[in-house]
Amino acid sequence: MDHLVDGVDVIVTVPPGSRRPDALLAAVSAAHPDWNCRPVWAGDPQLRPKLVGGQRWLDASVDEADLLRVDPDGLPWLAALTAIGSIERPTIVISCGAAVLGELTSLVPADGEIVVVPKLLDPPVNDGTLHPSLEVLAEDGAVSASVAAFGRGSDAAAAWIRESLLVPTRLEHAVAAGRVLELAAELFPSRRCLDDRIGASVWRWPDDNPVLLDLPNFDSERFWLADPTLDGRPRVTLGVPARMGTINRAADQLAGATEPLRLPGGIEIDKAIRRIARHHRALPARPWSDAAAFRRWLDEQYWEDLHWSRGDLQAIFPHHTGSDADRFSAWAQRAAADGDAPLMVDPGVLRSSSSVVQTGARRDGVNLVGYFKHQSGVSNVGRRVAGIFDRHGIPYTTVAYERTWSPPIVPEPETDQRIEFADSLAFVNGDQFNHLRNDIPQMFGPGRQVVGMWSWELETIEGATPVGYQHADQIWGTTTFMADPFRHLPVQVEHVHVPFTEPTPSTRRRTEFAPLADADDRFVFGVVLDHLSITERKNPVAAVRAFRRAFPTADATGSGPMLVVKTINAERCWEDHERLLVEASGRSDIVIWNELLPIADHVALIGSFDALVSLHRSEGVGLHLAEAMWLERPIIATNYSGNLDFMDAESALLVDVDMVPVGPGLAPYPADALWAAPRLDDAAAAMRRLVTEPDLAASVGAAARRKMLSMPGEAEFVARVVDLLHLDR
Structure with missing residues (x-):
């Protein structure tokens, strides 16, 4: 590098929400004590939080109307570039949502140039299954929107970026911040930072320890996901011990969350409000300082703009200010109360049934x-x-x-x-x-x-x-x-008990299942689940944690017990599957296998396990448990819910529970309802017993099959159906 790195300014931008700059500022100062670090607020001008440790905000003085016009990902750049003014020293801009874990020397720009961080350094896999998809690059840009640097004298580039974020009023949508930075790198003197340790993200992650993480959507409540907003299976999984260790080291910098910018009174600034602000060169009142006057004007503009922007509303209410005014007003009131949704669309219809x-x-x-x-x-x-x-x-x-x-x-x-x-x-x-x-x-x-x-x-x-x-x-x-x-x-x-007919497994042998190909005589615990059946209810994480407690380290000889968690629908419930991968990371004796098997092969797999584990929070029935019992597999199961109709302390190793609330976000289940939390120490003890006491495994498996044979059979079921339906016989 042929330019000096002393006298560098670092601007840390803080978006609206609960993110705070203190840990990020401290990390930069620790890596570069001589650099000058200052935070700038990019949120509601009336809600700028107080800083700790004597830090002071850099004054951005962003016009309130411009805060409405720029898209959310452009807010930090609007604030930073407004605050910088004339660029007299090398300046690095970093948004909260990034984390610094080492020296950033490779980011420092030469005079007159800007430095951007590519999202990709090598050609990516493009098979259509990994996310983010490559289409995102075209929309959001191929460079990071979380970090860039400006060399002394690069004022023209900085001014162009700022103005481009605001968008000429004739455009319907703003250009994404990453795309603006990418275009600036094409139009002005620039350099792409090729240090692979800079910019570890959902696109790429270096083999060596990264020094700058780019995770703007990271949510500490779902720490096993680099970005919980993705639409499918991620390109970068955190289910690797070194990566999770990096996340843990950066936890204080990644804490908090970005939230939507809101007007006084809590109204979220959505696309319609931003579009209205762009279409009017001069607003009649300042959105925050003259809130009441602005709200009166916005009320007049909002629904008119929404009608103009949506073809379905135009079709249903063609004369929305005339003969359809009352109906449009009624729809608007419902939309305001219930949340807007496209008309003429039934979201419940997933597939049409064949004609009956x-x-x-x-x-x-x-x-x-x-x-x-x-x-x-x-x-x-x-x-x-x-x-x-x-x-x-x-x-x-x-x-x-x-x-x-x-x-x-x-x-x-x-x-x-x-x-x-x-x-x-x-x-x-x-x-x-x-x-x-x-x-x-x-x-x-x-x-x-x-x-x-x-x-x-x-x-x-x-x-x-x-x-x-x-x-x-x-x-x-x-x-x-x-x-x-x-x-x-x-x-x-x-x-009405429906008999568990004895299942017929395929002829597929234990060694013909990929996770068991090299299992030899190892004792294999199995878990089977469909992620669509609500992963939290099936609770495979509990089985992984119990196995870790039972066997704290993997057997170095490769002959100790194994745990195989067999899933389906990981691609549709990728967040839950990623969490499972993170829980199992670092253990070669825990295998997560997502594979859709024919039913007979699925039964054969259950028969190939030495024991089946179901630490469910609740089961309606648990058909897989009954199948394992027919096959004389010993079972470790939660001592709660529907499985107790056909399972007792003789035919299974039952794990006692504590009742806990379901919690939010698990529809269709109400958050305040109760279900079971199996006691993991008891489950771990049961695992150790099955491994060390072969006679116990055999006796429990035999009792399980006897239990299936003793259950009411098909003749009793048929008689009950005939009686309840009054069928002619």
């Missing part, structure tokens, strides 16, 4: 309606019932219902798509029954009876998504745990 025809109303059989073409717990019950009816001569038809995200079965099974009988068993949960009534009306009507075979995994439905009980003549729960929450409803509720 009504061919009769016979009383000697049953229509079976459910997710027969998809893999899920509910659809498995439907397939089990169909098999039982086959073996016992009960006439039936099958109707596939398609309103589900569950993965399809390959090859796709055939269904009748015919309503031939007066009675229908619907293997569709209660929160979907209103949709079912509209999607397949042929099931319903005078002289017909619909039974909902409903699954639910909590002790109450209070506070949950309303169920369409008014469309059900009866509700059946396949365990007492699942039937009890519905007993207060004004409809007949029954516990």
Whole structure:
């Protein structure tokens, strides 16, 4: 480097929200004691927080109207470049959301140049499965929007960047800050920082220890994700011990969160408000200093602008200031209360069901309606019932219902798509029954009876998504745990045990499953789950933590116990899967395997485990547990919920629990409902016992199979169905 690094200014920009600059400023000063570090506030001018340790804010003096015009990612740059003024010394701008862990010398610019940090240094994988996708580069720019540097005399470049962020009023959308910086690097003297330790992010992460992290969306509440806003499986996983160690070292700098800029009174500045501000060169009042006057003006402009910007509103309310004024006003009031959503769109419709025809109303059989073409717990019950009816001569038809995200079965099974009988068993949960009534009306009507075979995994439905009980003549729960929450409803509720037919595994051997190929004689604990069944409910993290407690270090000889966590739908629930990878990182004896297997292979895999572990918070049934019991696999399971209908202390190692609130963000379950937290020390002790006491594993497995043989069988189930539906026999 042919330029001096003394006398460098560092501007730390602080966006609106709870992020604070103190730790980042201290980290820069520790790496470069001679550099001059100052923070600048890029949020609500009336809510600028106080600083600690004698620090003082650099005055940005941003025009209030400009705060409204710039997009959120441009706010820090607007504030920083306004505050800098004339660039008389090398100046590095870093936004909170970055973290400094070492020297930044490679960022220091020469006179007259700007320095940008590329998001990518090598050609990336482009198979369409990793996120961020490459399309993001075209929209947001190929350089970081969290850090850049300006050499002495680069005032023209800085001024151009500032003006470009504000956007000429004729443009509908602002240009992203990263794209503006990238364009500036093309138009003005510049250098790209090629030090791979600078700019560790969701795009790239160096093998060596990074010295600058670029994680603007990091959320310490979900520390296992570099960016929880991504749309799918990340390019950079934190499920590597060294990376998680780096995150831990930077934790104080990454604390807090960026929040939307708001007007006085709490109104979020959304795209419509920014668009209005851009379209008016001079606002009639200052948004914060003259809040009341500005709000009166905004009220007049907002809904007019929204109508102008949305084709669906124009189609529904073509004369919104004339004959449609009252209807548009009513819609606006609802939108303000409930949140805006596009009109003429039904977000609940995921797939359309194939056409269903009504061919009769016979009383000697049953229509079976459910997710027969998809893999899920509910659809498995439907397939089990169909098999039982086959073996016992009960006439039936099958109707596939398609309103589900569950993965399809390959090859796709055939269904009748015919309503031939007066009675229908619907293997569709209660929160979907209103949709079912509209999607397949042929099931319903005078002289017909619909039974909902409903699954639910909590002790109450209070506070949950309303169920369409008014469309059900009866509700059946396949365990007492699942039937009890519905007993207060004004409809007949029954516990109807559906027998666990002995499963038939494929001929696939233990060594033919990738995670077990080299397992040899190691004792293998297995966990199986579908992420779409609510990962937190299935609670695989608890199994990983219990295994770590039971066996604190991996066996150096490669002959100790293993834990295999088999999942499906990781790509759709990538945040949960990433957390699982982080929990398992650093342990070669813990394998996370996401793979969709044919049903017979899935059963064979369960039979290949030496023990199955289910530290669930709640289970409606737990079909995988019953399958393992048929196969004489010992089970470690939570001593709570539906599995206790077919499991006791002799046939399984049950783990006691503490009841805890579900907590927020786990729809459809209410946050204040309760479920189980299995005691991990007890689970770990059970794991150690199975490994060290072979006779225990054998005896528990044998007792498990005896328990399955003692359960009510198919004949009892058929007799109960005939009795409850009054079928002609």
